Structure formats: C-alpha cells, structure tokens
Amino acid sequence: MPVRLISGVILSLFLGLSSRGPQAREIPRFARDDGKGGVEAVVLGIAQDGGVPHLGCRQPLCVEARRDPSKRRLVASLGLIDHAAGRRFLIDATPDFARQVDPLGGLPDAILLTHAHIGHYLGLAQLGREVLNAKRLPVYCTPSMARFLRENGPWKRLVALENIEIREVEPGREFELTPSLHAVGIRVPHRDEDSDTVAYLVTGPRRRLLWLPDIDKWEQWDRKIEDLVREKALLAFVDGTFFSADEIPGRSIAAIPHPLVPETMARFGGKGPAPPAEVYFVHLNHTNRLLRDAAARRELERRGFGIAKEGSRFRL
Numbered sequence: 001m002p003v004r005l006i007s008g009v010i011l012s013l014f015l016g017l018s019s020r021g022p023q024a025r026e027i028p029r030f031a032r033d034d035g036k037g038g039v040e041a042v043v044l045g046i047a048q049d050g051g052v053p054h055l056g057c058r059q060p061l062c063v064e065a066r067r068d069p070s071k072r073r074l075v076a077s078l079g080l081i082d083h084a085a086g087r088r089f090l091i092d093a094t095p096d097f098a099r100q101v102d103p104l105g106g107l108p109d110a111i112l113l114t115h116a117h118i119g120h121y122l123g124l125a126q127l128g129r130e131v132l133n134a135k136r137l138p139v140y141c142t143p144s145m146a147r148f149l150r151e152n153g154p155w156k157r158l159v160a161l162e163n164i165e166i167r168e169v170e171p172g173r174e175f176e177l178t179p180s181l182h183a184v185g186i187r188v189p190h191r192d193e194d195s196d197t198v199a200y201l202v203t204g205p206r207r208r209l210l211w212l213p214d215i216d217k218w219e220q221w222d223r224k225i226e227d228l229v230r231e232k233a234l235l236a237f238v239d240g241t242f243f244s245a246d247e248i249p250g251r252s253i254a255a256i257p258h259p260l261v262p263e264t265m266a267r268f269g270g271k272g273p274a275p276p277a278e279v280y281f282v283h284l285n286h287t288n289r290l291l292r293d294a295a296a297r298r299e300l301e302r303r304g305f306g307i308a309k310e311g312s313r314f315r316l
C-alpha cells in the first residue's frame with residue numbers, strides 16, 4: 001500500500017535521524033535583540049552557591065522543588081549582552097552554567113569571576129575537553145583568583161590546554177569589554193579561603209550596574225554602600241543570602257557571615273524609603289524566607305526593594 005510505504009519511509013528516515021543521537025540545538029545568536037542595539041543585563045540565577053533544591057535539605061521548599069522544576073532556582077549569575085558589538089559576557093561561572101547559556105542567548109565571549117567559592121567558578125569545568133573544549137576563552141579575574149586557577153587542578157589544565165585565557169586585572173583597574181561596556185572589580189571582605197573576592201561595577205551607555213553577591217558585613221568594607229546606592233541610575237544586585245540569623249538549624253552563621261536582608265534595607269534606606277538606586281537582592285540561600293513567604297516579599301517590595309528574578313532584563 002502506497003500510504004503504508006510512505007509512512008514506512010518517513011518512519012525509517014525519522015529512526016535514521018534519531019539514531020544519530022540528539023541534534024545539536026541551534027542557539028540564536030541573540031536571544032532578544034530589539035533591533036536597536038544597546039546593552040542589556042540579564043539575570044541568569046538568584047540562589048546561593050548550593051541552589052534550590054539544596055543538597056540534603058528536607059524543608060518543604062526543597063522537597064517541592066525536587067518534584068516541580070518551576071520551584072528550582074539556579075545559582076546566582078548575571079549575563080551582559082552588547083547587541084551592537086555582538087558580544088556576550090557572564091559574571092560568575094556557576095555549577096548551573098550549562099543551563100544558563102540559553103537565557104544568555106549563547107556561549108559567552110568572556111567570563112568575569114568574583115571569587116573561588118563553588119557557586120562562582122565551578123562552571124569553568126564545562127570549558128575543558130570533557131565538554132566544550134573551548135579555545136582561549138577570556139576569563140577576567142584578580143591576580144589572587146588567577147593564581148588559584150593556575151596552581152590547582154583541574155583548573156590548571158584549562159590554562160595549560162588553552163581552553164581559557166586568564167586576563168588578570170587588579171581590583172580598582174577598569175577594563176573594556178566592548179567600546180560601550182566597561183567593568184571594574186572592587187575588593188569586598190569575604191571569607192577569602194582560596195582567593196580574594198571582588199564585586200563588579202559595570203558601566204553601560206546609560207547606567208551603571210553593581211554585582212555584589214557575597215560580602216561578610218557592610219561595616220567591614222572600606223567603601224560605604226550607602227554612598228554607592230545614592231546614585232539614581234545605579235542598578236544594584238546585592239548579597240541577600242540570609243534573612244535571619246537563626247535560619248540554618250544547627251549551624252552558626254557567624255562562621256559564614258553575610259549581612260541579613262533587614263540589616264541591609266535599614267542601612268540603605270534608614271527609616272525612610274529605599275535609596276535612589278534600583279536595588280535587588282540576589283544569592284538567596286535555600287533557607288531564606290523571601291523564597292517562600294509572600295508576605296515578607298510584599299513588605300520588602302513595599303519598602304522599594306526587589307528580589308532578583310531569573311530571566312529579568314535591564315537596559316544598561
């Protein structure tokens with residue numbers, strides 16, 4: 001029967017195709033180019049290094065997130081896209097790196113690292129010959145972070161095989177990503193176990209952006225965050241790891257210090273309204289009530305602050 005023959009041919013074509021394994025999915029060069037050029041930042045993840053669900057966690061949020069992918073939260077990372085220059089950048093290479101390439105619109109042209117805690121650089125492993133076998137992908141970091149990568153496996157193999165090309169930049173020295181996009185690393189106090197830690201201040205054509213996912217305490221910083229957030233055009237993503245000091249049962253957060261979200265809001269806004277800058281909390285631990293408590297989120301938003309959201313885009 002001709003029909004059956006045709007369906008057989010179609011079926012064998014289909015089987016022939018599928019036997020070659022999954023087809024490489026074409027990634028659009030730019031995810032949402034509005035045609036006007038410009039520079040965009042895109043939030044690629046909002047969780048602390050362990051993500052949500054968190055290994056070993058039996059709280060309802062993590063249990064639900066294991067069943068329901070819509071409740072999962074990727075590890076904090078930010079994408080920068082310069083549409084006119086045709087270039088993309090990633091700040092922090094997280095353990096979720098492979099899943100963050102799609103919302104970035106494709107592979108990054110360079111990566112900026114903040115520090116050597118697992119949520120912020122483990123994604124580099126994807127660049128080695130086991131996976132991407134990248135060719136001299138520029139990685140911007142401080143001399144201390146560069147030393148860590150050059151001296152320790154498996155990272156030193158990425159350097160030796162030229163999968164990555166380390167671009168050491170001293171904190172405080174601005175560097176150019178594209179003619180419309182510049183960045184500078186700013187030293188922040190943090191548990192500097194394997195490297196020092198920087199935040200990044202990124203300057204686009206219209207506004208500046210601060211990416212500061214980890215800091216021990218605001219008062220230990222040699223800068224005043226209150227001064228930075230006075231800048232109206234600033235878009236700030238800041239450490240929102242913990243909401244309250246008792247949220248990790250059986251562990252003291254003195255060993256893993258971070259400013260608590262209410263402390264940060266008080267410091268930024270005093271008793272009055274939020275500061276002029278647009279401020280979003282990022283790097284939320286799986287225990288942070290802002291991930292599950294709608295009333296706490298509403299109260300934070302009422303005070304003029306926000307919680308970073310995966311997929312949010314901002315014109316820089």
Ligand SMILES: [Zn+2]
Nearest residue numbers: 049117119214
């Ligand atoms: Zn972290």
Ligand SMILES: [Zn+2]
Nearest residue numbers: 115117190214
């Ligand atoms: Zn850290």
